[in-house]
Each structure stands twice: as structure tokens, then as C-alpha cells.
Amino acid sequence: MFEKSPARPGLVLAAVAVVQFMVSLDLSVVNVGLPAIAEGLGFGPAGLTWVIHAYALTFGGLLLLGGKAADRYGRGRMLSLGLAGFGIASLAGGFAQEPWQLVAARAVQGVGAAALAPAALALLAATFPSGRARVRAFGVWSATNASGGALGVLIGGVLTEYAGWYWVMFVNVPIVAIALVLVRRGVPAGPPPVRSGRPDVLGAVLATAGMSLLVFGVVRTDTYAWTSPVTLTTLAAAVVLLVAFVQVERTTRREPLVRLGLFANRSVAAANAFNLLVGAAMASAFYFMSLYLQRVLGAGAAQAGLQFLPFALGVVVGSVLAVKLGYRFAPRTLLIAGALLTSAGFAWFSTIRPDGTFAADVLGPSVVASIGFGLCLGPLVSTATNGVAPGEAGTASGLLNSTRQIGASLGLAALGTAAGQHSGSSSDGYALGFGLGAALLATAALIALAVPRVSADTAARAR
Numbered sequence: 001m002f003e004k005s006p007a008r009p010g011l012v013l014a015a016v017a018v019v020q021f022m023v024s025l026d027l028s029v030v031n032v033g034l035p036a037i038a039e040g041l042g043f044g045p046a047g048l049t050w051v052i053h054a055y056a057l058t059f060g061g062l063l064l065l066g067g068k069a070a071d072r073y074g075r076g077r078m079l080s081l082g083l084a085g086f087g088i089a090s091l092a093g094g095f096a097q098e099p100w101q102l103v104a105a106r107a108v109q110g111v112g113a114a115a116l117a118p119a120a121l122a123l124l125a126a127t128f129p130s131g132r133a134r135v136r137a138f139g140v141w142s143a144t145n146a147s148g149g150a151l152g153v154l155i156g157g158v159l160t161e162y163a164g165w166y167w168v169m170f171v172n173v174p175i176v177a178i179a180l181v182l183v184r185r186g187v188p189a190g191p192p193p194v195r196s197g198r199p200d201v202l203g204a205v206l207a208t209a210g211m212s213l214l215v216f217g218v219v220r221t222d223t224y225a226w227t228s229p230v231t232l233t234t235l236a237a238a239v240v241l242l243v244a245f246v247q248v249e250r251t252t253r254r255e256p257l258v259r260l261g262l263f264a265n266r267s268v269a270a271a272n273a274f275n276l277l278v279g280a281a282m283a284s285a286f287y288f289m290s291l292y293l294q295r296v297l298g299a300g301a302a303q304a305g306l307q308f309l310p311f312a313l314g315v316v317v318g319s320v321l322a323v324k325l326g327y328r329f330a331p332r333t334l335l336i337a338g339a340l341l342t343s344a345g346f347a348w349f350s351t352i353r354p355d356g357t358f359a360a361d362v363l364g365p366s367v368v369a370s371i372g373f374g375l376c377l378g379p380l381v382s383t384a385t386n387g388v389a390p391g392e393a394g395t396a397s398g399l400l401n402s403t404r405q406i407g408a409s410l411g412l413a414a415l416g417t418a419a420g421q422h423s424g425s426s427s428d429g430y431a432l433g434f435g436l437g438a439a440l441l442a443t444a445a446l447i448a449l450a451v452p453r454v455s456a457d458t459a460a461r462a463r
Helices: 009-032 034-041 050-073 075-094 099-127 131-162 172-186 201-222 229-251 260-264 266-296 301-307 309-326 331-349 358-384 390-421 426-450 456-462
Strands: none
Touching: 009 034, 009 050, 009 075, 009 099, 009 131, 009 172, 009 266, 034 050, 034 099, 050 075, 050 099, 050 201, 050 390, 075 099, 075 172, 099 131, 099 358, 099 390, 131 266, 131 301, 131 309, 131 358, 201 229, 201 390, 229 260, 260 266, 260 390, 266 301, 266 331, 266 358, 266 390, 266 426, 301 309, 309 331, 309 358, 331 358, 331 426, 358 390, 390 426
């Protein structure tokens, strides 16, 4: 496949960084603008949640299929197609005049993101297979990934307050244009990928339906309780479909969507379990902190976004540290250290008070947690793709994105429910949520012990 030896690795890294920044930005930039969107388009309380759910469903449900498509049809091709779809959907969403039009645009954005996110990550892994260049490349990726999510809150607040809610959609269009130019110049055309057999259509249908139902059942717990018949039936159907998917993958004679032997790779299995827990903790943390800043401390949308800036900068600092320390320590060591440091920051967050202040209750733990988060991001992705055959890099990348999306949905629903049911002031519920997040991160550090002590990349750097 032509992505194995691109002519201009620097442009590939720039393109992947821009893509990841945009995907992360889109996950958070819309949240701050939801009240203005509701007022501008006439959303009801229940309908407004679908601005978020529509994206989560298509993105989470199609990630495995997107990863496989990147391996089968070419990463550069899928990256370009995903970017084009994402850009068109963003433009359409900004011009939406009715609620259904914005929800439809968000769903198409999710389809585009599911195509481009695994393709971009697989392209990065193939371009920088080992050594110092790989450590540096994944450090850049991790910095743009996390800073996009954190800066999305700031950008969303500023755009909503001073330009209008529709700019939280339009903002993606110039980013897409820049990324397409970088992909066109950095990823050369080449021969079509070698296809080993007919695609596993049944497996693709079962995986997509099962993942979509799982995400749907979880995100709708804001309306239907965990023990309600609707939630139980939805989650049971998701489990049945995913079990059927596993059985099909074990017995199919076609080219499987996910080769189950991939999970025999300890690095892949441990990295995805680690990612699931970190995704659950981080998604809920952004939610709780946004509510604490606005509902308890009384910050406006733009001010709350500005107060997320130390977190974004801390992630960049942690990512730079990961690059420097990655030349000396195995990824496993950085995963454990990063998870424990982030857990300590969350434990500090769990002491927030109703009469607190930003300087006393938010700034310190933001710095600690963000540096820890940045420290483990690059090593996590490197670990999840380590030892994976070149033809399965897209699948491994799609799997990693899937576990993060599922973890985020599960974490936000479960921890949000726990915080909402906690007696006392709202800040007490947020504090409980942070405490539970700290426990999840400590568990992730234990899971990281399963990562092989010395990876292929570590050995390459030692030579």
C-alpha cells in the first residue's frame, strides 16, 4: 500500500495532526453552544440532546468499519473521503434552519469522522514505524488530540457569544480545507491496496448495528433509567448482536472485519482496556467541570472556555514530556505514570466546594491532571498499534477509537447518573463524579502492567 512509505513524512504528520485536532475539537465545541442552538432553531429539551447523540451514534457505530475500510481501500483515499464528507456536513449544519437539519448534519459528521479518524491514525503508524521519529510523531498527535478537545470549549464559548451558534459548525470548514491540501501534497498516489478476499458484509452489519445500539442505549440513560425496560432491551439487543458478530468473525471464510487473533497481542488488548477507562474518566470530567464553572462559580460561556485553557496547555506540556521521556522509558512506564498523575489530579478535583474559586479549586488540579493525561496519550496509541501487521493498522486504529468512544459514552452516562443521584449540593455530585473518575484511572494504571515491559519501539531506540 502506498501509505507505507510516503514521500513527505512531515506533511503526513501535519495532516494527521490537523485532522485529529478537528475531530477532538468537534467533540466539545458544540456543547457550549447548545443553549444558543436550542433558542435559535427551536429545539425542545429532549430533541436538543440529539445534536450530541446523532454524532456519537454514527461515529461510535461505524469506527470498526472505517478502520477496516482504511486497510482495504487505502488510508489516503479514506482520509480524503472522510474529510470531504465532514466538511460538507459542517457547512450544511451551519446553514440549518430546522432542528432535523442540524441533527442530520451531525450524523453525517459522525460518518465522516468514523472514516477519517482510524485512517489518519493508521497512516501515522505506518509512516513512523519505529524509533525516535515514532515517539516524536505520536507526541505531536497526542498534543493536538487533547488540545483540540480542551480548546473546543474555549472556541465554542467565544464563537457562540460573539459570532453566533452556527459558527461552531462553520469553524470546521477551513480546517478541512487545510487538511485536504496537506493530504494531497503529503500522501502520494500509489497502487491500489492488495485485497485478500471478499469483505465480511454480515460481520460489518452486526458490528455496526451492535455498536450503534450500545452507544444508543447508554446515551439515552439521560431519559430512560438504567433499569427501565427501554434501556435493558436496547442493551440486551446490543449484546446479542455483538456476540453474533464475534461468532461470525470466528467462523467466516471471508476477510473478517476484525481478526480475533488481534486481541492475542498483549499490547493491543491492554491498550484498549486502558483506553476504555481513560475515555470514561475524561469525558465525564469535561462535563462536570463545565457545569461546575458555569452553574456553581457563575462563569459565562466564554469565561468558562477560557478557564479550560490551563488544561489544554498542560496536555501539551505532558505530551512534550512524553516525547523526551519516551527516548529513555518504555511506553508501559509512561502509561502507568500518566494514569496515576491524572488520577491524583481527579482526586484533587473531588475536593471542590460550593463556595470555591477557580484559583483555589480548579487551576491546580487542572494542571496536574492535564500533564498526566498528556503523558500517556502518545504512548497509548503507539502501544495499541505496536506489533500489528501493516494490513491491520487501520483495524487496530479503529478499535482504539471505538473503545475511547464507548468509554466516553459509558463514563458520562454512569458517572453522570451517580452524580445526579447524590444527595446534597450540585458541587457534591460533581465531586463524587471526579472521585469515581480517579478510581477508574487508578484501575487503568493497573491494567497498564499487562503491557510488555520492552516493546519493539523501545528496542529500536536503544540501538
